[in-house]
Structures are given as structure tokens and as C-alpha cells.
Amino acid sequence: MPELPEVADAVRRIRPRVRGRRIVAVEPLHAATRRALSLAARRRLVGRTITDVTRRGKYQLLVLDDGTQLVAHFRLDGDWVVQGSGAPLPTHARLVIELAPRAAAGRTSRGSNSLILTDPRALATVTWDLIPDIGPEADAANLTPDALLARLASTRTAIKLALLDQRRLAGLGNIYAAEALWRAGIDPRTPAKDLTRPQATHLLRGIRAALRDGERRAGRYRTGTRTAPFKVYDRAGATCTRCGTAIAALTQGGRTTYWCPGCQRR
Ligand SMILES: [Zn+2]
Numbered sequence: 001m002p003e004l005p006e007v008a009d010a011v012r013r014i015r016p017r018v019r020g021r022r023i024v025a026v027e028p029l030h031a032a033t034r035r036a037l038s039l040a041a042r043r044r045l046v047g048r049t050i051t052d053v054t055r056r057g058k059y060q061l062l063v064l065d066d067g068t069q070l071v072a073h074f075r076l077d078g079d080w081v082v083q084g085s086g087a088p089l090p091t092h093a094r095l096v097i098e099l100a101p102r103a104a105a106g107r108t109s110r111g112s113n114s115l116i117l118t119d120p121r122a123l124a125t126v127t128w129d130l131i132p133d134i135g136p137e138a139d140a141a142n143l144t145p146d147a148l149l150a151r152l153a154s155t156r157t158a159i160k161l162a163l164l165d166q167r168r169l170a171g172l173g174n175i176y177a178a179e180a181l182w183r184a185g186i187d188p189r190t191p192a193k194d195l196t197r198p199q200a201t202h203l204l205r206g207i208r209a210a211l212r213d214g215e216r217r218a219g220r221y222r223t224g225t226r227t228a229p230f231k232v233y234d235r236a237g238a239t240c241t242r243c244g245t246a247i248a249a250l251t252q253g254g255r256t257t258y259w260c261p262g263c264q265r266r
Pocket of ligand 1: 240241242243244245260261262263264
């Protein structure tokens with residue numbers, strides 16, 4: 001599943017290629033994208049210019065010149081492809097947004113392009129102007145330990161699951177929640193409301209360090225890679241680099257949590 005660093009990377013990748021360009025056609029190629037963007041919506045999108053591409057949590061926002069936005073989420077396996085119009089469509093293309101050539105000082109600079117949403121599982125979504133109600137960005141520079149503590153303190157749910165709840169904190173997925181908890185030395189089963197102020201400080205540092213680490217690694221991680229480039233994620237049975245204990249795995253909310261029983265405490 002694409003995590004925050006990969007989503008941020010996708011935004012950086014497409015922004016210079018689509019910003020300032022006018023939409024000339026929107027073609028859904030799958031029942032789900034057809035449902036999400038009705039014929040009426042598609043007609044109204046034609047003629048709009050994409051003024052920017054930004055991110056909110058793991059949602060990507062294609063900001064339009066009328067103040068609305070297309071909201072994309074990769075879910076498990078989505079991605080963008082930008083290619084010349086008329087080129088053969090990639091396998092698993094689900095939505096094509098055709099963009100007019102960029103007009104630069106009276107002359108047409110480049111040919112027209114297609115921005116294509118690809119997804120083998122067809123779970124990725126693109127909706128129009130439905131911005132989800134989510135918490136502050138996990139990597140926001142102005143997020144304080146007190147604010148983090150306040151977002152988490154209202155629930156008895158395990159801290160790992162609270163971190164994955166996008167309404168509390170936006171952007172953390174299964175990999176970086178586990179990595180952040182290891183860095184903070186916190187047992188993933190700790191009830192969120194038991195988190196102490198010092199632990200919140202460590203956790204915030206851990207979140208930032210784990211995400212920075214992720215940004216340095218280019219490309220998307222596939223589970224089962226022989227040497228996982230993480231501290232705990234996908235490393236069950238391997239040695240903890242901090243205390244030498246074998247990394248363990250447990251199931252929380254139907255998903256695997258990796259952690260170190262030696263140095264992650266309640
Ligand atoms: Zn350890």
C-alpha cells in the first residue's frame with residue numbers, strides 16, 4: 001500500500017506536468033470511476049484548469065481554477081501515469097484526464113498529455129470536491145506533543161490503531177505507524193489514553209524520523225522483499241538493531257503489527 005512518502009512523491013512527480021493545464025476530457029474506464037464521476041460532473045470538469053496539486057494526508061488534491069478539487073486516493077495499489085495523448089493506454093488504466101497543451105507566451109509549448117490513474121485492483125478513487133474529514137498532518141511542522149496527546153487521549157484503543165485512524169492524525173499507514181512506535185520505544189498495544197507527555201514527545205519525533213527515512217527511500221515497498229529497509233516492519237524474527245531481541249508480529253485490527261518485545265514498553 002502506498003504510504004505517505006510515496007503519495008508525497010506522486011504529488012511531486014505529477015505537479016510540474018499538470019499544473020496550469022486545462023482539462024479537455026475526462027474518461028472513466030471502470031464502473032467505479034464512472035460512478036464516482038458522473039457524466040454531468042465530467043462535463044463540468046471540461047474546461048477547468050488544474051492550478052495546483054497538493055496533498056492532505058494520503059489524499060491527493062488536484063486543485064481547479066473554480067476553487068473545487070479532484071480528490072484522489074491510491075488505496076492499495078493506485079498510481080499515476082502521464083504520457084502523450086494517443087499513446088497506448090497502460091494496463092489497468094481506470095481513468096484518463098486529457099490535458100490541453102500548455103500555452104506559453106502565445107506559442108504552444110508541448111503536445112497534449114493524458115494523466116492516467118492506473119490500478120490493478122481498481123480500488124483507487126477519484127472524486128470531485130469531497131474533502132474527507134481528517135486530522136492534522138502527521139508531518140505538520142506545527143504539530144506539538146500536547147496536540148498529539150490531545151488527539152489520542154480520548155480513546156482506549158491500542159495506540160497503533162489510533163495512529164492509523166485518519167480522523168485523529170492524517171497520513172500514517174501500517175508501515176510508518178509501526179516504525180514510529182519502535183523509534184519511540186512504545187508497545188503498540190498500549191491504550192492510546194495511557195500515553196504520557198514524554199511518550200508523546202518521543203512519538204512525535206519517531207513519526208517525523210520514520211517519515212523522513214521513507215522519503216529518502218525512493219520507490220514503493222513490496223511486502224516480502226528480502227531485506228526490508230525498516231526497523232521493524234516486515235522483519236519478524238530478525239534482530240532488533242537497538243536491543244538485539246527478535247522482532248515479533250501480532251495482529252491488530254486485522255492487520256499485522258511488527259514490533260520489538262525487548263525495547264517497546266507500555
Ligand atoms: Zn528492541
